[in-house]
Amino acid sequence: MNLRKMHTGQSGIIASVKIGGSLGLRIREMGLVPGTEITVTGRAPLYDPVKLRINGQTLTLRNSEADYIEVETEPAQGKA
Amino acid sequence: MSKTVQTIHIALAGNPNAGKTTLFNSLTGARQHVGNYPGVTVEKKEGVFFHEEQEIKVVDLPGTYSLTAYSVEELVARDYLVNEQPDVVVNIVDASNLERNLYLSCQFLELGVPLVIALNMIDVAEKRGILVDTKKLSELTGVPVVPLIARSGKGIPELLQTVQKVCQTAPPCQTLIRYGADIDEALRELVPMIEQHKLLGNTYPASWTALKILENDEQIVAKVMLEDMTVGQQLIDRSAALARHLQDTLDAYPETVIADHRYGFVRSILRQGEVTQITEQDRLYASDQIDKVVTNRVVGPLLMAAVLLGLYSFTFNWSGIFVDWLGLFFELLGNVTEFLLPDGPIKSMIISGVIDGVGGVLGFVPIIMFMFFGIAVLEDSGYLARVAFMMDRIFHFFGLHGSSVMPFIISGGIAGGCAVPGVLAARTLRSPKERMATLLTVPFMNCGAKFPVLTLIIAAFFPNHQAMYMFLATLVAWLVALLTAKFLRMTLLKGESTPFVMELPPYRLPTLKGLFIHTWERTWQYIKKAGTVILGISILLWAMMTYPGLPSEKVAAFETMRQQVIASADAPSKLLRIDQLEAKAGLRHSIAGRIGIALEPISRFAGFDWRTNIALVGGFAAKEVIVSTLGTAYSLGEADQEKTTSLKDRLSQDKHWNPIAALAFLFFIMFYSPCLVTVVAIAKEAGSWKWAFFSMGFNTIFAFTMAVGIFQLGNLLGIG
Numbered sequence: 001m002n003l004r005k006m007h008t009g010q011s012g013i014i015a016s017v018k019i020g021g022s023l024g025l026r027i028r029e030m031g032l033v034p035g036t037e038i039t040v041t042g043r044a045p046l047y048d049p050v051k052l053r054i055n056g057q058t059l060t061l062r063n064s065e066a067d068y069i070e071v072e073t074e075p076a077q078g079k080a
Numbered sequence: 081m082s083k084t085v086q087t088i089h090i091a092l093a094g095n096p097n098a099g100k101t102t103l104f105n106s107l108t109g110a111r112q113h114v115g116n117y118p119g120v121t122v123e124k125k126e127g128v129f130f131h132e133e134q135e136i137k138v139v140d141l142p143g144t145y146s147l148t149a150y151s152v153e154e155l156v157a158r159d160y161l162v163n164e165q166p167d168v169v170v171n172i173v174d175a176s177n178l179e180r181n182l183y184l185s186c187q188f189l190e191l192g193v194p195l196v197i198a199l200n201m202i203d204v205a206e207k208r209g210i211l212v213d214t215k216k217l218s219e220l221t222g223v224p225v226v227p228l229i230a231r232s233g234k235g236i237p238e239l240l241q242t243v244q245k246v247c248q249t250a251p252p253c254q255t256l257i258r259y260g261a262d263i264d265e266a267l268r269e270l271v272p273m274i275e276q277h278k279l280l281g282n283t284y285p286a287s288w289t290a291l292k293i294l295e296n297d298e299q300i301v302a303k304v305m306l307e308d309m310t311v312g313q314q315l316i317d318r319s320a321a322l323a324r325h326l327q328d329t330l331d332a333y334p335e336t337v338i339a340d341h342r343y344g345f346v347r348s349i350l351r352q353g354e355v356t357q358i359t360e361q362d363r364l365y366a367s368d369q370i371d372k373v374v375t376n377r378v379v380g381p382l383l384m385a386a387v388l389l390g391l392y393s394f395t396f397n398w399s400g401i402f403v404d405w406l407g408l409f410f411e412l413l414g415n416v417t418e419f420l421l422p423d424g425p426i427k428s429m430i431i432s433g434v435i436d437g438v439g440g441v442l443g444f445v446p447i448i449m450f451m452f453f454g455i456a457v458l459e460d461s462g463y464l465a466r467v468a469f470m471m472d473r474i475f476h477f478f479g480l481h482g483s484s485v486m487p488f489i490i491s492g493g494i495a496g497g498c499a500v501p502g503v504l505a506a507r508t509l510r511s512p513k514e515r516m517a518t519l520l521t522v523p524f525m526n527c528g529a530k531f532p533v534l535t536l537i538i539a540a541f542f543p544n545h546q547a548m549y550m551f552l553a554t555l556v557a558w559l560v561a562l563l564t565a566k567f568l569r570m571t572l573l574k575g576e577s578t579p580f581v582m583e584l585p586p587y588r589l590p591t592l593k594g595l596f597i598h599t600w601e602r603t604w605q606y607i608k609k610a611g612t613v614i615l616g617i618s619i620l621l622w623a624m625m626t627y628p629g630l631p632s633e634k635v636a637a638f639e640t641m642r643q644q645v646i647a648s649a650d651a652p653s654k655l656l657r658i659d660q661l662e663a664k665a666g667l668r669h670s671i672a673g674r675i676g677i678a679l680e681p682i683s684r685f686a687g688f689d690w691r692t693n694i695a696l697v698g699g700f701a702a703k704e705v706i707v708s709t710l711g712t713a714y715s716l717g718e719a720d721q722e723k724t725t726s727l728k729d730r731l732s733q734d735k736h737w738n739p740i741a742a743l744a745f746l747f748f749i750m751f752y753s754p755c756l757v758t759v760v761a762i763a764k765e766a767g768s769w770k771w772a773f774f775s776m777g778f779n780t781i782f783a784f785t786m787a788v789g790i791f792q793l794g795n796l797l798g799i800g
Contacts, residue, residue: 020333022150023581028339029146030581031180035347041368045377046473049482051584056208057177058367058584060469062476065581 410439479569
């Protein structure tokens with residue numbers, strides 16, 4: 001599932017990050033690499049950016065960046 | 081390179097929010113010096129301290145997640161490590177987020193610098209159920225690891241002992257990281273080529289240069305090409321071949337494959353058992369609970385507005401008494417000078433130029449100090465990052481970058497900053513267009529220098545709602561800046577916006593020490609500016625307003641008038657009137673008066689008389705000068721010039737001023753040409769004077785249009 005489509009409370013494991021260059025590196029240096037577990041913990045008041053829990057830290061990224069990240073999700077259990 | 085007898089030189093490096101600054105503050109205390117790295121404008125913090133009679137010089141490198149060439153901070157950090165060759169690099173690692181922090185450590189290992197890992201916040205990590213076996217971690221990385229709690233100072237003596245020990249032994253610079261068959265093979269080919277031709281041999285290890293060429297690192301590729309075009313081209317060709325191969329086989333880029341393998345290395349370390357996670361479930365600690373409220377859709381924005389308004393109230397109401405005291409002090413100083421010195425130009429210069437000028441600026445120090453304290457609380461607690469998070473959608477909409485929040489806030493987005501560091505802070509932006517739009521619009525913010533002017537005018541004409549009006553002034557500044565940014569991004573600076581990824585640091589209770597250091601640093605910078613630049617300009621302007629003096633026949637004419645009335649019954653009041661007329665004639669005759677008068681035919685559409693014009697012209701030199709110039713202009717323009725009564729009262733009683741004229745004046749000050757220093761900074765940052773002149777002309781025309789609109793409309797409606 002695409003990260004953009006995940007809803008608050010949903011968890012999953014990053015399957016792939018399909019982007020290179022400075023954005024690709026930036027996403028990776030923040031810890032968003034395949035195999036990492038993430039949980040969507042919320043969104044900004046205007047829905048964008050999205051807030052993630054990863055490795056015990058909180059990251060934010062825009063929906064347009066979330067588009068490059070594919071996540072292997074568990075069966076949905078969080079609230080929409 | 082054993083230097084134990086002399087000063088040990090250490091550099092603190094690590095991720096933002098890993099506790100670098102906390103450690104730096106507890107090591108150096110107040111004995112720190114803040115400057116800039118040569119050639120760039122990233123803040124450089126240095127300090128010297130003693131540990132067991134060993135003098136240690138410490139440099140706090142900018143916090144980074146990586147060592148790429150994509151941001152100035154990262155370039156500064158890695159250039160510093162390579163060029164200054166610190167004896168030991170202390171890598172502060174947040175124990176509760178080892179994976180990402182060790183990613184940076186990997187890059188220090190690649191660079192082959194003598195490293196000590198300071199495993200910070202082990203208490204926080206333990207609370208989250210993360211136990212770290214420091215011995216094992218040290219074995220696996222080949223680097224000494226010292227547990228640390230920087231906030232309480234626990235572990236600092238052990239850290240310094242380790243630093244001393246590392247100083248005496250040669251650093252292990254063999255990296256154990258492998259990057260997969262394709263990249264390792266390319267490295268095996270590139271490294272001998274680089275070694276053979278001694279490319280960048282004096283500065284970088286060959287393996288690092290090779291790795292950077294494969295990562296397509298702009299800086300290193302450029303340096304290699306500069307040194308040897310032919311070999312450089314061969315290296316680049318090999319790198320391009322690798323990129324094609326990876327694209328075909330893995331659908332990936334070399335730099336991302338390298339990054340993924342660094343993580344692989346970090347994970348293999350973590351898997352080998354130095355980390356025990358007991359309570360995997362414990363994910364909802366305090367920070368999350370706070371965030372649930374603070375970034376809530378409804379409560380979040382309301383709370384944000386309330387916090388900013390609260391900052392103003394705090395700044396105004398709590399500092400008031402100190403402002404009054406300082407005002408009294410300068411009044412006293414004026415009176416004493418009046419009493420001690422004989423009449424003449426020196427006395428006039430000291431009272432009207434020095435005391436009024438510097439007093440007008442220093443009088444605001446308490447307000448600025450309170451505000452910086454408030455901002456430091458927001459910054460250190462982690463709330464400012466939430467503001468950026470909530471505001472990004474809006475910034476993005478206006479064609480700016482989420483990171484633009486920082487330049488805007490530094491420039492005065494929460495009033496009281498300065499556009500000069502704000503313009504320089506825009507360096508962190510990676511996209512040139514968003515950066516340029518930020519550069520050109522941050523001067524619209526209410527900086528600490530406009531702040532005294534705004535405060536003065538608001539106190540004089542809207543005394544009942546000071547905090548409210550200041551808050552509104554900030555909102556208007558934001559609105560205008562953002563709309564202008566959007567306008568620029570749609571016209572002169574068209575182009576795609578660059579995305580961003582950022583971290584929300586956990587909430588922390590700020591330490592008093594940290595707050596005071598931050599507050600003092602910034603306030604001191606303001607005072608230094610006020611004390612030197614402003615004093616000089618204040619005296620220069622006094623001279624402009626005093627010379628050339630009235631021609632002798634006019635002076636004689638005033639003298640004749642005096643002689644005529646001296647015998648009459650109401651001589652004192654008539655003499656006073658004559659004095660006033662003479663003083664005014666003198667000012668009109670001066671250089672400044674002539675400039676002001678020359679501009680009056682245009683400026684009167686906005687309600688500015690020639691005295692206001694003088695102040696506004698002076699304000700181009702530095703906005704602080706507006707207040708001191710108004711002070712000088714008004715004290716010189718009146719007969720009782722040696723009396724430093726409150727400028728606020730003078731303005732509110734003057735017939736040229738009314739709330740509408742004041743409002744037009746406020747708008748003009750907020751938006752007209754940036755001050756000289758900012759203009760120079762913009763020219764340097766933008767790389768051309770074209771943009772600097774653009775910002776002077778564009779802003780002034782825009783501000784004047786606004787002021788005329790307000791003044792004319794206000795008079796039409798008869799509000800004034």
